[in-house]
Amino acid sequence: MKKIGPNERGSKEGTFTCRACGFTVTPEGAGTRHRNHCPRCLCSLHLDVEPGDRAADCGGTMEPIAVWVRRGGEWALIHRCRVCGALSANRIAADDDPVKLLGLALRPVASPPFPVERIEELSRLLDKEWRNG
Ligand SMILES: [Zn+2]
Ligand SMILES: [Zn+2]
Numbered sequence: 001m002k003k004i005g006p007n008e009r010g011s012k013e014g015t016f017t018c019r020a021c022g023f024t025v026t027p028e029g030a031g032t033r034h035r036n037h038c039p040r041c042l043c044s045l046h047l048d049v050e051p052g053d054r055a056a057d058c059g060g061t062m063e064p065i066a067v068w069v070r071r072g073g074e075w076a077l078i079h080r081c082r083v084c085g086a087l088s089a090n091r092i093a094a095d096d097d098p099v100k101l102l103g104l105a106l107r108p109v110a111s112p113p114f115p116v117e118r119i120e121e122l123s124r125l126l127d128k129e130w131r132n133g
Helices: 098-105 117-131
Strands: 059-069 075-081 087-091
Touching: 059 098, 075 098, 087 117
Parallel strands: none
Antiparallel strands: 059 075, 075 087
C-alpha cells in the first residue's frame, strides 16, 4: 500500500473508498473536517499514530467496536485494528449510520466488546483526542 506522506495531508482530506464495504466516502454531510471512517459501515483504516498524522505503516482495517459518550453527550467511536489490534477513538460524523451506531451503543455492558484490561489505555486515548479536537 502506498504510504501517504505528511505533505499530502489535507489535499483531498475526507475523500476515500471504504475498503470494508466499497462505499465512496466524501467530506460532504459529515459536519466535520475530521472524517476518517465510513458512514455506512463505520470502518476506518489504520493510518494514524496520532490523530491525522498518517504516520502508521499498518494500513489495516479498523472495525468499530464500541461507542463512547463524553460529557455533554458527544459520541465517539472506538475502533480496533484487525491487523495489529491498535485502538483509536474518533468523533462520529453527522451522517454516520444511526442504526449501526445504536447497535454498537446497545451492546450489553456485561460483555464489553473491547478488552477490559485496556480500558485505562482507552481513557487516555479519549482524553487526548478531546484535547486535540
Ligand atoms: Zn464502509
Ligand atoms: Zn494496525
